[in-house]
Amino acid sequence: MSKDNHWIAGINAVSAAVEHDAENVREVLLEAGGRNPRLAAIEVEARRKDIDVRRVAQQALDGVAGGLRHQGVAARYAAARTWDEHELPGLVEAAGGRALVLVLDGVQDPHNLGACLRSAAAAGVTAVIIPKDKSVQVNATVRKTSAGAADIVPIIRASNLARALRELQKLGVWLYGLAGDAGDSVYGLDLRGNVALVLGGEAEGLRRLTREHCDGLASIPMPGGFESLNVSVATGVVLFEAVRQRQAG
Numbered sequence: 001m002s003k004d005n006h007w008i009a010g011i012n013a014v015s016a017a018v019e020h021d022a023e024n025v026r027e028v029l030l031e032a033g034g035r036n037p038r039l040a041a042i043e044v045e046a047r048r049k050d051i052d053v054r055r056v057a058q059q060a061l062d063g064v065a066g067g068l069r070h071q072g073v074a075a076r077y078a079a080a081r082t083w084d085e086h087e088l089p090g091l092v093e094a095a096g097g098r099a100l101v102l103v104l105d106g107v108q109d110p111h112n113l114g115a116c117l118r119s120a121a122a123a124g125v126t127a128v129i130i131p132k133d134k135s136v137q138v139n140a141t142v143r144k145t146s147a148g149a150a151d152i153v154p155i156i157r158a159s160n161l162a163r164a165l166r167e168l169q170k171l172g173v174w175l176y177g178l179a180g181d182a183g184d185s186v187y188g189l190d191l192r193g194n195v196a197l198v199l200g201g202e203a204e205g206l207r208r209l210t211r212e213h214c215d216g217l218a219s220i221p222m223p224g225g226f227e228s229l230n231v232s233v234a235t236g237v238v239l240f241e242a243v244r245q246r247q248a249g
């Protein structure tokens with residue numbers, strides 16, 4: 001487990017951190033003279049939780065935000081805990097037979113990874129697994145796009161994705177790969193038990209070895225006949241199909 005201080009910026013990212021993880025927010029910087037009511041709400045909530053709040057000039061925010069659109073607010077944040085591969089069994093076991101794991105095999109675009117993490121948090125996933133290489137990592141843009149989810153969802157960076165998939169199988173997790181060319185539809189899958197949903201990157205899709213490790217492959221039907229969905233859209237569709245099934249019993 002490790003923690004490191006970094007700056008997060010933007011209304012969604014800062015308000016999610018202040019709301020859900022206040023103990024890791026070291027200070028909040030607000031643009032002097034800003035009149036946005038959402039900034040005022042962040043200030044009220046931060047002060048209520050005894051977080052230091054400072055009014056600063058726009059240039060100071062530009063400096064800490066490092067190129068991100070900060071919308072008049074940034075926070076110094078001790079990142080939520082990071083997770084090691086060896087913690088995967090504990091996370092799966094704690095889910096009591098209803099683990100829902102998202103595996104992203106080589107997503108390159110930080111906005112896509114951020115959007116996937118946001119959906120993953122909203123769906124209440126057990127963990128997200130990304131490869132340590134051949135994938136964008138959880139950088140400031142990912143954090144911002146995820147609207148705070150990157151600091152809430154357990155994200156495991158696997159040094160060897162195939163090994164992590166075998167580990168999941170040993171733990172009794174069923175692996176479904178999402179591929180547009182698969183014959184079976186996701187709407188025919190039983191997604192109620194221990195399940196990992198495995199999606200590929202923007203250009204390459206699921207890599208051959210990843211595909212071979214899956215217990216089954218399924219597609220999201222696209223009656224319009226388009227080539228594929230954006231990976232974050234496909235992630236949202238399949239995660240919330242799992243949520244629907246789990247809520248139905």
Ligand SMILES: C[S@@+](CC[C@H](N)C(=O)[O-])C[C@H]1O[C@@H](n2cnc3c(N)ncnc32)[C@H](O)[C@@H]1O
Binds near residue numbers: 179181203204231
């Ligand atoms: C943009 S797509 C990748 C397209 C890539 N050219 C390919 O050949 O797979 C990114 C990922 O989203 C998922 N995806 C996109 N559309 C899908 C669909 N209709 N059914 C199932 N998965 C889909 C797959 O996991 C895919 O690897």
